[in-house]
Structures are given as C-alpha cells and as structure tokens.
Amino acid sequence: MSTRKINDQLELMKGTLDLLVLQTLAPGRAHGHAIACSIERRSDEVLQVGHGSLYPALQRLLKLGLITAEDGISENNRKARFYRLTTRGRKYLFAEASKWQKFSNAIARILVPVVE
Amino acid sequence: MFGFKNRRKELLQEIETHIEIETQQNIETGTPPEQARHAAIKKFGNVLVAVEQSRNVWGALWLENLLRDIRYAARSLSAVPGYTATLVCTLALGLGCVTAMLAIIQSVLLLPVDLPRPGRLVQIYAEERPEGTSASPQALSYEAIDALRRETRSFAGVSGYNTMVRPVQAAGEVRVNPLMEVTPGFFQTLGVSARFGRLIGPDDGKAQVAVVSDKFWRERLNGDPKAIGAALTISGKVWTVIGILPAGFQAPGMTGAPVAFLPVSAGPSGQDTFKIESAIVIARLKEGVSMQQARTEAQSIFAHSGHTYAEQHRRLGMHSYQELVTGDIQRPLLALFGAALVLLLIASANAANLEIGRTASRMPEMSVRSALGAGFGRLMQQLVTENVMVSVLGAALGGGLAIVAISAVRHAYAGKYPRFDELAIHPLVLFAACVLAVVLGIFASVAPALNVRRHTVGRLAARSTTRKSRLPGLLVATQVALTCVLLVTSGLFVRTLRSLENVELGFDPRGITTLVLMPENQRQDPQLSRDIETRLLHKFEALPGVQSVTMQSEIPFSNYNISLHGTTDVAGRPYKKGDSAYYSFVSTNFVKTSGIRLLKGRGFLPGDESSGAIIALVNEAFVKMYLSGRQPIGVTLRFHRDPGDTEADLPFTQPMTVVGVIQNELQGADLGAPYEPMVYLDHLALPKTSFLSAVFSMSGQYAVRSALPETAVATELRAVVKQDAPTMVEMSLKPMEEQISQSLGQRRLALRLVAGFGIVALLLSAVGIYGVLAYSVALRRREIGIRMALGSSRREAAGLVASQAGKMVLMGLAFGITGAWAAGHAVRSFLFGVKALDAVTLSATGALLLLVSAAAAFVPAMRAARVDPVETLRAE
Numbered sequence: 002m003s004t005r006k007i008n009d010q011l012e013l014m015k016g017t018l019d020l021l022v023l024q025t026l027a028p029g030r031a032h033g034h035a036i037a038c039s040i041e042r043r044s045d046e047v048l049q050v051g052h053g054s055l056y057p058a059l060q061r062l063l064k065l066g067l068i069t070a071e072d073g074i075s076e077n078n079r080k081a082r083f084y085r086l087t088t089r090g091r092k093y094l095f096a097e098a099s100k101w102q103k104f105s106n107a108i109a110r111i112l113v114p115v116v117e
Numbered sequence: 118m119f120g121f122k123n124r125r126k127e128l129l130q131e132i133e134t135h136i137e138i139e140t141q142q143n144i145e146t147g148t149p150p151e152q153a154r155h156a157a158i159k160k161f162g163n164v165l166v167a168v169e170q171s172r173n174v175w176g177a178l179w180l181e182n183l184l185r186d187i188r189y190a191a192r193s194l195s196a197v198p199g200y201t202a203t204l205v206c207t208l209a210l211g212l213g214c215v216t217a218m219l220a221i222i223q224s225v226l227l228l229p230v231d232l233p234r235p236g237r238l239v240q241i242y243a244e245e246r247p248e249g250t251s252a253s254p255q256a257l258s259y260e261a262i263d264a265l266r267r268e269t270r271s272f273a274g275v276s277g278y279n280t281m282v283r284p285v286q287a288a289g290e291v292r293v294n295p296l297m298e299v300t301p302g303f304f305q306t307l308g309v310s311a312r313f314g315r316l317i318g319p320d321d322g323k324a325q326v327a328v329v330s331d332k333f334w335r336e337r338l339n340g341d342p343k344a345i346g347a348a349l350t351i352s353g354k355v356w357t358v359i360g361i362l363p364a365g366f367q368a369p370g371m372t373g374a375p376v377a378f379l380p381v382s383a384g385p386s387g388q389d390t391f392k393i394e395s396a397i398v399i400a401r402l403k404e405g406v407s408m409q410q411a412r413t414e415a416q417s418i419f420a421h422s423g424h425t426y427a428e429q430h431r432r433l434g435m436h437s438y439q440e441l442v443t444g445d446i447q448r449p450l451l452a453l454f455g456a457a458l459v460l461l462l463i464a465s466a467n468a469a470n471l472e473i474g475r476t477a478s479r480m481p482e483m484s485v486r487s488a489l490g491a492g493f494g495r496l497m498q499q500l501v502t503e504n505v506m507v508s509v510l511g512a513a514l515g516g517g518l519a520i521v522a523i524s525a526v527r528h529a530y531a532g533k534y535p536r537f538d539e540l541a542i543h544p545l546v547l548f549a550a551c552v553l554a555v556v557l558g559i560f561a562s563v564a565p566a567l568n569v570r571r572h573t574v575g576r577l578a579a580r581s582t583t584r585k586s587r588l589p590g591l592l593v594a595t596q597v598a599l600t601c602v603l604l605v606t607s608g609l610f611v612r613t614l615r616s617l618e619n620v621e622l623g624f625d626p627r628g629i630t631t632l633v634l635m636p637e638n639q640r641q642d643p644q645l646s647r648d649i650e651t652r653l654l655h656k657f658e659a660l661p662g663v664q665s666v667t668m669q670s671e672i673p674f675s676n677y678n679i680s681l682h683g684t685t686d687v688a689g690r691p692y693k694k695g696d697s698a699y700y701s702f703v704s705t706n707f708v709k710t711s712g713i714r715l716l717k718g719r720g721f722l723p724g725d726e727s728s729g730a731i732i733a734l735v736n737e738a739f740v741k742m743y744l745s746g747r748q749p750i751g752v753t754l755r756f757h758r759d760p761g762d763t764e765a766d767l768p769f770t771q772p773m774t775v776v777g778v779i780q781n782e783l784q785g786a787d788l789g790a791p792y793e794p795m796v797y798l799d800h801l802a803l804p805k806t807s808f809l810s811a812v813f814s815m816s817g818q819y820a821v822r823s824a825l826p827e828t829a830v831a832t833e834l835r836a837v838v839k840q841d842a843p844t845m846v847e848m849s850l851k852p853m854e855e856q857i858s859q860s861l862g863q864r865r866l867a868l869r870l871v872a873g874f875g876i877v878a879l880l881l882s883a884v885g886i887y888g889v890l891a892y893s894v895a896l897r898r899r900e901i902g903i904r905m906a907l908g909s910s911r912r913e914a915a916g917l918v919a920s921q922a923g924k925m926v927l928m929g930l931a932f933g934i935t936g937a938w939a940a941g942h943a944v945r946s947f948l949f950g951v952k953a954l955d956a957v958t959l960s961a962t963g964a965l966l967l968l969v970s971a972a973a974a975f976v977p978a979m980r981a982a983r984v985d986p987v988e989t990l991r992a993e
Binding site: 037082 | 162
C-alpha cells in the first residue's frame, strides 16, 4: 500500500480515531499498546493501517489538551507512557458522543424500511 | 530545534516499548520468537511516517524541513556547478535589468519631489496651440498670474517664472549663465527654504536682489558661506545675493545647471518687459480643492480678466508639478521598463527549461524518495526550495548588478535628465525584486513538479521510455517570440535614426559655423545693439575664407532661438481661427548662406530695408496651407487683429508683401518635427516702434559659411568680436553638423539600451534552444539508436533534431511578428520615417533569428548523428 493511500485513509478516519482514543481512555489511564489493542477489538477498520497511526492521533490530542501523559510501569514491568483524559477531554467526548448519537439516530430513522 | 530532538527520542522509545509489548504478546500466543518481533513491526506499520506525522502535530516541522531542504539543495546544486552558474547568471541578468529599471522609475517618476506636500503643486498651462505671441507654447502672461493670485479661492499660492541665459559677472569673472526670473511668491509657493540667508519674498518685487542655487554658489562664488551680500553684475545692473538654496533643490527644467534667481522685471501694471506670454505658472492647491475645481476657477478668472482676445479664450490645462519636472522622460522610461520585463520573461523561460531538464535527470531519485514514503507535497517543497534558492541568489546578484548600474547611470546622467541625481535603489525595490524572484522560483517549479507527479504515480520503469513533453518547446517558442519583439523594436529604432540622419534639412549644414552673441548689458538701447550686430555682420563677411554670413533669429539646433508665433491674415483669404505662422528674422544673405533653395520669386536684396515696404519670404508649408492654387508672389500678409485687441497688442500693423517662396527648412532642434508654415522677414525692416525690435536685438545669431577648417573660422570670428565689439559676449560657437549629431544623442542612447536588451535576449534564446535540444537528444538517445539500427541514416537522425528546432523557432517567429507589430504600434511616437510594421526590419530580424537558432541547433544535431546504434543495443 502506498504512502499516499495511507494518508488519505488517515485523513478520513482522523475524527473517528480521535473519538475512539478518547472513548478508550474514559474508564481510566492506558498506554499506547493497550489503547491500540482496545481500538482494534472494537473496530476492524480504523487501525487496519497499523498501530503506528495511533501515535500522531495521541500527539494531536495532547496538543489540544484533551489528554495528558505520564510515565509509569506497564503490567509486564516495562517503563511505558500512560495517557488519561483531562476534564476538557471528558467534556469533549461527551459532547461529541451525543452529537454522533443524534446523527446516527437520524440516519437510522431515514434508513428504516418504508412501510407500504 | 525547539526541543524536538528530545521529544522525537522519547516518541521513538515509546514506539519501541509498544513493539516490545506486542512481540511479548505474540510469543505468549505461540508465535516463534524470531517471527514474533517481525510480526509486531509489521503490525505497527511505517515507524518513520508515524514519527513524521507526530512532529507535524508539534508544529514548526515545516521550518525544520525547510532548513534541511536548504542544506540539501545547496549540496545538490554545488554538485552541478555548470547548471547552477548558467541558471543564476540567466536570472541575475533578467532580474538585474528589471531591478535597475524599477529603481529608476521609482526614484524619478514615483517618489514625490522633495518639497513639502508635493501632491498639491500643479502647473497651469495653455492647452491648445497659443495664438498671438508667446515665448513657449505653454507659457502664460505675468498679468494673468497676478489676476489669478488676486482673485483665486482655490490656490494657496500662484507664481511664475521664465528662464533665460545671460552673461553674468560673479566674483570678477563673466560667464554665460542660466537665469530664472521668478515672481515674488515663487519660493513660498514651492515651499523651499534657504540654506543660507533668505529667499526672494513678497517685498522683493522691485529689489535688486538675487538668490543662487547650490551649484552656482559652489562654482561661481567658491562655496563661501559669507557669499551673502556678494554682487552679481547682469546687463550692467548689480544684484545682491541674499540667499543660497539647499543642495537638493533643482528648479524645473534646470537640471544640473548653476542657476541665479532674480525677481521678475515686471512693469508698473504687472506687465513684463516683453509684453508676451512668457511665464511658466506653478500654483499650490488649497487643501481639499481638487484639480478639476481649481482649473474651472482659473478658467473663469481668465475669461473676464484676460487682456487680449486670445487670452480670454485660452483653454487652460493643469497637471502635477511632478509632471512638469519629469513629463518628458516618462514615456521613454516606461518603454525601457517594458523591454526589461520582456528580457526577464525570456530569462525565466530559460530558467524553467533548465529546471525541467534537471528535474528529469533526477527522476529516479524522486521515484525512490516517493517509494520510501515521501508525499508529493514533500517532494514539491524540496523542488520549490531549490528553485527559490537559485532565483533568490539570482536576485541578489542581479541586485548587485543593478546597484552598480544605477550608480553608473547617476554618475553619467545626473546633470542631464531631471531627478537622475536622486537615483537610488530603495529597500522597497529590492524587496519587490526578491518577491519577484520567489514567485519566479515557485512558478518555475510547477512544470517539473507535475512531471514528478506523473512519474511517481506511474512505475519506476518510466525511466526507460521516451516521453515527449511539449512544455520545453513551447517555452523556447515564447523566448524566440519575445526576442523577436525586442530585436524588431531595436531594428525600428535603427531605421528611425537612419531616416533622421537623412532627413531633408532644407539648408546645407556643411561648412556652417554658428555663433551666438549677446550684449553684456541687456538694457542697452536696442538700436545700439542692432547697430553693433549689423557692423559685426559686415566684418564677418569681409573675413578671408568666409563665403557668406547671415543673421537669423532662429537657427536650426540653436538653444538661443527666439521664435515668434503669430496669427496671420492672408489677403484674399477669409481669416479662420488658428491661421498662424512662425516668423523668423534674417539678414539679406540668408538664402545664399543657408543653401536653401529658392523655389519662386527672389530673395532679399540690399536696399530692401530702405524701400519702405516690408518684404517677406514664405516656405512651402505656408504656401500649401494658405496659398494653395494661388500665385504667392505679391500676396499681402498682416498680423491678425482679434476683436478688442489694440495696436499695441500686435507686433506691428504694417502689411508684409511676399516676394519669394523657399524650400521647407528644419526648425528647432528636432529632426523629426513636421514643417511649420514660416514667414521670413529682413531684421532691418522690423519697424523700430515694435516691441519685437527690443526682443530680437537681445541676441545676435550668425551662420557663417566657409571652406576653412572649423578651428580657423572660430579663431577669426573671436578675433573680430574681441576687437570690434568687446561688449558682446560669446554664448555659443559651434559647427552646425556637430549640433545636429548632438541632437540625436538621446535617441542614440535609447537605441543603445534597447539594442543591448535585444542582444542579451538573443544570447539567452540561443542558450535556451541549445539547452532544450541537447536535453532532448540525451533523452532520445535510445530511440535514435534503435532508429539507426533499423536503417535510419545519420542525416535523418540530425534531421530529427533540426525539425524539432525548426518547429519551435517557426512557431516563435509567428507569434513574435504579431508581438512586434503590437510593440511597434506602442512605440510609434518614437519612430520617424518608418512604419510600425516594417518589412525590411521584420525580414532582417527573422533571418538573424533563424541563423542564430541554426547555430544553436548544430551541436545537438551533430550529437544525434553520432549516436552509435551498437552501443544503444548493447545497453538494452
């Protein structure tokens, strides 16, 4: 797969991926690998291009102040970087999630089979 | 940079941890350890892309990339010094010319003159061809200035001046010097203040005071700060210097001259001594008053306060003071700027072609980088950086060239053209040149970048196919077209110069020496001056080796001409508004000395002046305009009297009788000027009561015909003046042919500049044609080899290149000729004796371009012919 194609797909998924990361961090802190695995379990599409694309998204969320990072020790005793939601991030996730919910409800209503 | 190195390291570490955890998990799920890590890496994807994109999020990546690109570009450019040098020199030439011309235009035409609120200063002038008598077509009378000053509500100040050249004695030395007579409000209107002392003010109307320019002070008063109070003797009167002007002030029309300013010698009623309209009028608009309003007001003031019929019906024009100062050189400068822009376009086309060629040779590198994950934008950025770097380098060199050129021009022409002493390259111009260079760099990258895009989207195999691109050919055609335009324009100028040199002068300038004398005391009795001048005339005629001598109030190419332009009644023809002629006063031997052909009737004879009647000669143009189909001999002429004019308003009322018709002769100092209707009168016949007799006795202009060498004639004439008329000052003594050649100086300079641009353009085009063909031969080597292996001859291989060259050049010529026609039309006012679309010039230019193109195509064609088919096939 060429680099350009990857870029296009990322562009498309950026918003989705950001939201997924935030969602994953909602219960508590996690390191990069855990986030990647969690997202992978929940969505087969978004991370198909490789775990690597998670990192630019993390940097973006850090810069926006939606998450923070701290150093910690992973479950198998490795030094790792853990991410957690900030208050702002939680608010943002809530707002975006309800927006998505409304949107998907609307779509669902449109796609309801027409009663003859 | 911004701690990004550390963050990058941390990120890489984090990613490493990620991969290790993944590997660990893979091992736990039973993957063999050696494959576990590989699978983890594969799952992660491109680490560098992830890092790169993360950095992009951090920001300032562009800066980092830019610095890296610059380093990289510098390295890769220094690897191809020939290419870089050609490119930089091409751009330096183009940008240098444009920068220099921009600087000249900005300094001379755009920057406001160095006076307070210069935008409010205007000149008021007579718009249509003046009737009645005037000193210059635009001049107005001092009475009119006074009326304007008293009645206006639109102007904060109205002032006037007229210029003349007189013998001036300063610090014990008499020299011919330009003078400006100014109204008392002149300096106040302009807003100039004195460097030393004070300037002429409202109370100095009658005072014998003078103000001098900085140059006059340095040259004639030794730059002495105590020069205030020094005496100038002009025309037997003593004037006291009261002030010295600052160095930066240049009076209009007096560029580089040492000038003395005197209060205008106005009579009791505000009338100047000559009773003719001789003042150039400068006014300052009040704040908030538009030029249009002011003009309308001035017009109405003229309508009721004008002293003569002509003055009351004068249509006034108004333009900015700046226009008065630099109006004459505005159009030539803009035309030269156009030529410089064309040159820049040619240089840019060359640059674009060179860059296309270079990018093509770097295609494999681009493909590899693209395959490694570099986005198109990233590759584009690299290309743009490199091109912009080269063009900025070119702009820097060009700027250097321009600085040298500008200082050379300032040095050579500061005293010749207005405001050239202010020439400088302002930072704004350099900035504009830099912006231009950056834009050029970006544009030049577009075509190569599109090539890159095409290639990187396709496969690496593209390297071995022969792709034809139309763009380089089109660029060369454009170059040829533009070069054609420049060359045709210079060709037209050459033809103009030739026609001017062969213009029918009417008189025969060979062997003529002109001498201008002026009485040291301008106020001496006109009759006395006239007697001295006539006595000298006879003395000159008696000199050995002198064939004949004439006096003329108007000698072609003299700077001391006094011309009288008068409305004229021709007997037997109803007067129409605008019927007028120029009057020249000559002595008896005029026809013989000037070598002018007498077409009908007779010339002046000795004794005519005492016959009582005023006899006149007229020229062909006069006959054609007013006497066509009639017998001109014996016709009576009179100065026309407009309703309301008194006798005193006319030069004289006596009738003039035409006794002869002569060939048209050149008037003034412009070889290209059309012939005007002329009336020649014997200066001795001028009625003594006429105010003209005072005007025309102020200077004596002699034309001396002799077979002796110029220096011998000059020595003889000077000896006579020294002995017989020591009170007469020599203003000018020159062979007429020298003056004719001087009059062409400005046109020669323009021709040299445009031809210079043309030659540079031709060189650049030749380089362009050569470059494109050489590159194309290199690309098509394989194709040519295969063609030869299949039986094509060497001649046919060369023909392939030649036909490619021919197509480009012919297409260019077709557009070029169209462009040249348009350009010829644009410069038609500079042309003389040649049409805007001139077959001779066009065919000569076409032939030259074809020849140069053929020479440029020769080497690549030979190279194509020498391709070895065996070698090509082996390489396959």
